[in-house]
Amino acid sequence: MDKKILNQKLKALAEKHGTPILVMDLEIIRDNYKRLVENVKNSKIYYAVKANSHIEILKLLRDLGSYFDVASRPEIEKLLSIGVEPERMSFGNTIKKSSDIAFAYEKGIKMFAVDSEMEIEKIAKNAPNSNIYVRISTNGMEDDADWPLTKKFGTSVDHAISLVKYAHSLGLNPIGVSFHVGSQNYNPENWRVAIREVSVVFEEARRMGIEMKMVNTGGGMPVKYSKNIPTVEEISAVINEAIADYIGEDVTVILEPGRSMVGNAGVMITSVILRSQKGEEKWIYTDAGVFHGLTETIQNIRYEVEVIDKEDEEKEKFVLAGPTCDSVDVMYYDINLPKTTTMDDLIVLYNTGAYTTEYGTNFNGIPSPKIIFESSIFVKQELFEEV
Numbered sequence: 001m002d003k004k005i006l007n008q009k010l011k012a013l014a015e016k017h018g019t020p021i022l023v024m025d026l027e028i029i030r031d032n033y034k035r036l037v038e039n040v041k042n043s044k045i046y047y048a049v050k051a052n053s054h055i056e057i058l059k060l061l062r063d064l065g066s067y068f069d070v071a072s073r074p075e076i077e078k079l080l081s082i083g084v085e086p087e088r089m090s091f092g093n094t095i096k097k098s099s100d101i102a103f104a105y106e107k108g109i110k111m112f113a114v115d116s117e118m119e120i121e122k123i124a125k126n127a128p129n130s131n132i133y134v135r136i137s138t139n140g141m142e143d144d145a146d147w148p149l150t151k152k153f154g155t156s157v158d159h160a161i162s163l164v165k166y167a168h169s170l171g172l173n174p175i176g177v178s179f180h181v182g183s184q185n186y187n188p189e190n191w192r193v194a195i196r197e198v199s200v201v202f203e204e205a206r207r208m209g210i211e212m213k214m215v216n217t218g219g220g221m222p223v224k225y226s227k228n229i230p231t232v233e234e235i236s237a238v239i240n241e242a243i244a245d246y247i248g249e250d251v252t253v254i255l256e257p258g259r260s261m262v263g264n265a266g267v268m269i270t271s272v273i274l275r276s277q278k279g280e281e282k283w284i285y286t287d288a289g290v291f292h293g294l295t296e297t298i299q300n301i302r303y304e305v306e307v308i309d310k311e312d313e314e315k316e317k318f319v320l321a322g323p324t325c326d327s328v329d330v331m332y333y334d335i336n337l338p339k340t341t342t343m344d345d346l347i348v349l350y351n352t353g354a355y356t357t358e359y360g361t362n363f364n365g366i367p368s369p370k371i372i373f374e375s376s377i378f379v380k381q382e383l384f385e386e387v
């Protein structure tokens, strides 16, 4: 889509609703869902609610038949409130409160992720006889992902095997293995490496008489920010091949997309509220920053940014910062913006549907961006990816 045409539509919405806003298009999410489920064989999509838990998104995915990866009791409650059955939820956080486990169990959730003995003990006590899956770590993939998840989550293959045995001894039912290659991962081969490691756990479990039937490939599929990305089709092909080569076709493949389900369905619009010169540096301050949805900018996420009505202007380096009285509230120290960018200009950040409003705080009393739904504003995913 011509960026300028889209930007004019966004400008009209900003004038109508004020800023900051996150404009989202449910049609894109519908496309993303279909594209993924059609490409990975024997797959079930468990949408990672944490990426964007807006009720309209959850309702759409409920109606499309999606399952859900939940991280906490409030996420479970939100899904229950719109009639999602507990059988369609997996408690995928490996760090759960005992009381949340008990709540989930009481509601009928039967699937829990683990990567430690103590978590297994908590589940055995609060959710007896439940299904568990063990998360393995994905060390060595840090450089391929903008948002690595290697250290905090998962465990070695050897430890995973002993966890399967331990869970079984406590009366739980080990049904499979999960991993996450890191969010916004650019290298499809990482999925192959992880699935090969899963197969080792499967093999050892089989020796213990435990037949596992589920491979949970987590999230990690990327969204188009500023770098080129592999397509869903390319990553799916690697997953299909690796499952066939190392595990066999007789398993369910669970996919837990967060970023790739909603990221390209949203565009954030902020207003410039101040421009200032500090020595050599030109600073632009906007009405949403690190504490109001642009949190992922503090690691490696580089959003594509434009200033409406100044798309063709020559650009130069700026510092882009948020509105709060906190020095951490700086999105980018080296971003190219039109030379004349100034107060009241509208700054658009593309592909910001995931992990933005979910991180939004009320810090400094400043509200986070509202979500506005606009049907078919982005028209077609392939076109929008070119933005």
Ligand code: PLP
Residues within 6 Å of the ligand: 048, 051, 069, 092, 093, 180, 182, 183, 184, 218, 219, 220, 221, 256, 257, 258, 259, 260
């Ligand atoms: N599954 C689990 C257990 C996660 O923790 C996450 C993200 O943190 C996801 C899935 C979603 O990952 P992504 O947004 O990269 O698709």
